[in-house]
Structure formats: C-alpha cells, structure tokens
Amino acid sequence: MTSVLYDAPGPNAKRRNVFFSVVFFVLLALLLWWVWQTLDDKGQLEWSLWKPFTTSEAWTTYLLPGLADTLKAAALSMIIALPLGAVLGIARMSDHRWVRIPAGAVVEFFRAIPVLLLMLFANEFYVRSTGIPSDERPLYAVVTGLVLYNASVLAEIVRAGILSLPKGQSEAAMAIGLRKSQTMSSILLPQAVTAMLPAIVSQLVVIVKDTALGGVMLGFTELLNTRSTLAANYANVIPSFIVVAVIFIILNFILTSFASWLERRLRRSKRSTGAVLGADKVDDVNAAEVGGTYGTGAGGTI
Numbered sequence: 001m002t003s004v005l006y007d008a009p010g011p012n013a014k015r016r017n018v019f020f021s022v023v024f025f026v027l028l029a030l031l032l033w034w035v036w037q038t039l040d041d042k043g044q045l046e047w048s049l050w051k052p053f054t055t056s057e058a059w060t061t062y063l064l065p066g067l068a069d070t071l072k073a074a075a076l077s078m079i080i081a082l083p084l085g086a087v088l089g090i091a092r093m094s095d096h097r098w099v100r101i102p103a104g105a106v107v108e109f110f111r112a113i114p115v116l117l118l119m120l121f122a123n124e125f126y127v128r129s130t131g132i133p134s135d136e137r138p139l140y141a142v143v144t145g146l147v148l149y150n151a152s153v154l155a156e157i158v159r160a161g162i163l164s165l166p167k168g169q170s171e172a173a174m175a176i177g178l179r180k181s182q183t184m185s186s187i188l189l190p191q192a193v194t195a196m197l198p199a200i201v202s203q204l205v206v207i208v209k210d211t212a213l214g215g216v217m218l219g220f221t222e223l224l225n226t227r228s229t230l231a232a233n234y235a236n237v238i239p240s241f242i243v244v245a246v247i248f249i250i251l252n253f254i255l256t257s258f259a260s261w262l263e264r265r266l267r268r269s270k271r272s273t274g275a276v277l278g279a280d281k282v283d284d285v286n287a288a289e290v291g292g293t294y295g296t297g298a299g300g301t302i
Contacts, residue, residue, distance in 0.1 A: 039238065049236040053243055058230060066226030067247065073139060073222065074208045077146035081207070082200075084147065085154025090184060092159050103155075111152035116213045119145030123218055138221075142214035146207055153203055161196035162188050194266045201259035205252045223247065 009017065039045050052058040091103035110118070123141035126132050132140055165188055173183035215225030223244055231240040 042238075044238045049234070049239045052230070052234045052236065053239070058234070062226045062230040063223065063243070063247070066221060066223040069139070069220065070208070070211045070222040071251075073142050073146070073211045073214065073220070074204075076143045077150065077207050077211075078204055080143070080147045081151040081154060084151040086158050088151060088155035089158030089162070092155065093162065095180070107152045107155045109152075110148045111156070113149070115145050115149040115210055116217060117145075118148050119214055119218060121145075122148075138214055138218040141218055142211060142220050142222075145214075146210055150203055150207055154200065157196055157199045157203065158192070161192035161199075164195055165191055194263060197259060197263045197266070201256055204259075205255060208251055208255070209248065 036045075043049075088103050088107055091099050092107065094100045094103070119141050122144035123137060126137050126140055162184075169187055169191070170183055173187050178186070211220070211222050212224040214220035215222040219225070227240045227244045231237045234240075
C-alpha cells in the first residue's frame with residue numbers, strides 16, 4: 001500500500017521501526033532513572049524541600065503573585081503586538097513606497113535586536129525621559145521590549161501567510177472590481193488566518209517565556225524572579241525550578257490547546273459540503289437565481 005508522499009513500510013521496515021522505538025524508550029527510561037538517582041544522592045528529593053509547595057504560604061506569597069505579573073505582561077504584549085504586527089505586515093506589501101519602505105525598515109531593525117537589549121533600552125528611556133514610578137518601570141520596559149520585537153516577527157508571519165495564498169485569489173478579486181484594501185480585508189486575511197495560526201501561537205508562547213528576561217535583568221517580579229526569593233527562604237533551589245518549569249509547561253500547553261481548537265473550528269467553518277451538482281441541478285439553480293433577481297411583481301411585469 002502506498003500514498004502520495006511515501007511508500008508504506010514493509011515487514012522489515014516495520015520490525016526496524018519497532019526496534020528503534022524500543023531502544024529509544026529504554027534509553028529514555030535510563031536517562032530518567034539517572035536523573036532521579038542523581039537528585040536522590042544530592043538530597044534534592046527529601047520531603048522537607050518539597051513540603052513548602054503543599055502549603056498556601058509559598059503559593060500566595062511568592063508563586064501566584066509572580067504568575068499574575070507574568071500573565072499581565074504577556075497579555076499586554078500580545079494585545080499590543082498582534083494588531084501592530086498585522087499593520088506592519090500589511091504595510092510591507094503596500095504599493096506605495098513611502099509606506100512599504102519605512103515599514104520594512106522598522107521590521108528589520110527591531111527583529112535584528114535581541115529582545116533583552118530592547119528591554120534594557122526601554123528601561124533606560126523610561127528612567128531618563130519619563131516620570132513612571134520605579135516600581136512600575138520594569139513592567140513598562142518588559143512590555144515595550146516584547147512588543148517591539150514580537151510585532152516585527154508577527155509582521156513577517158502575516159506577510160508570509162498572505163503571500164502563501166494562491167495568486168488567483170487576488171486576480172479574481174481584481175476581476176470583479178474590488179479595491180486592494182477590500183481584497184485584503186474581505187478575501188486574503190480571512191483565509192490567511194488559518195494558515196498563520198500555528199506560527200502566531202508559537203510566537204505567543206515565546207512571549208510568555210520571554211517575560212522571564214525582565215525578572216533576570218530588570219528586577220521585574222515575574223514567576224522566575226519570585227522563585228528565587230522563595231528558594232532563598234526555603235533553601236530548595238532545584239525543587240523550585242522544577243515547579244516553575246511545570247507551571248510554564250501548563251501555561252503554554254493551555255495556549256497551544258486553545259489555538260488547536262480554534263484552528264479546527266476555523267477549518268470546519270470554511271469547509272464546503274463537497275457536493276457536485278449535475279447539469280439539471282445547475283439549470284435549476286440558474287433559473288432560481290434569475291427568477292430571484294429578475295422576478296416579476298404582482299402585475300407580472302419585470
């Protein structure tokens with residue numbers, strides 16, 4: 001049995017695949033066992049190190065406030081970066097050079113700078129040029145850096161998603177007299193959203209993780225920053241890292257699961273019935289459309 005993309009594996013290939021799978025899982029089990037033994041030998045699995053996470057103090061004092069700040073910075077960055085990236089991506093495709101060239105320069109400039117440097121520059125700008133309180137300044141700097149960098153990346157995702165559509169879509173829109181703005185908003189963007197969604201979600205996951213950079217360099221009280229305070233109080237560095245890593249995994253899993261559900265819903269809403277009409281049915285449909293468009297009134301006149 002074959003498919004369009006590859007030949008179905010034969011008996012030897014199936015046995016070889018099973019062998020490699022078994023070897024992989026055995027090696028994975030050995031690796032996990034080695035990690036477990038190493039942690040146990042170093043005393044990192046003692047109940048006294050994990051007990052703080054069973055009490056409300058560790059969560060309400062350290063982890064939950066840090067998680068709230070992480071979600072706050074990530075949400076603000078997403079809300080600002082998504083529309084800004086869409087505008088920059090569409091602007092890069094403009095027919096007007098005075099729009100296309102500045103948009104391209106902005107995207108290439110901010111995409112080339114590491115997001116941590118953007119946060120540091122933003123923090124210095126807010127220190128020297130604004131009156132933002134010192135306790136709120138790290139949040140502003142983190143959000144600014146994340147927005148500038150991720151909006152530039154999202155702009156390229158939007159542009160690539162639109163360009164991936166068949167050229168006939170634009171040509172058909174032009175044939176029926178639609179302007180370019182109408183073609184973009186009514187035809188190209190709705191179709192490109194489904195194709196762009198996986199890449200957009202990947203970038204949103206990056207935003208959630210990059211909030212930790214602000215905690216390391218700017219003292220922003222996000223989840224990883226509050227973890228260090230918790231570890232200093234309870235002397236459980238490795239367990240606190242593991243707990244925070246699990247929290248990040250759960251957050252990103254929820255985000256990607258929601259995106260997968262949304263993508264499936266969008267695809268179902270755009271899926272046609274696939275029915276093929278015969279010649280007699282086509283004539284009936286045409287007659288109905290003609291009757292609906294040019295139907296006679298009560299007096300029988302058109």
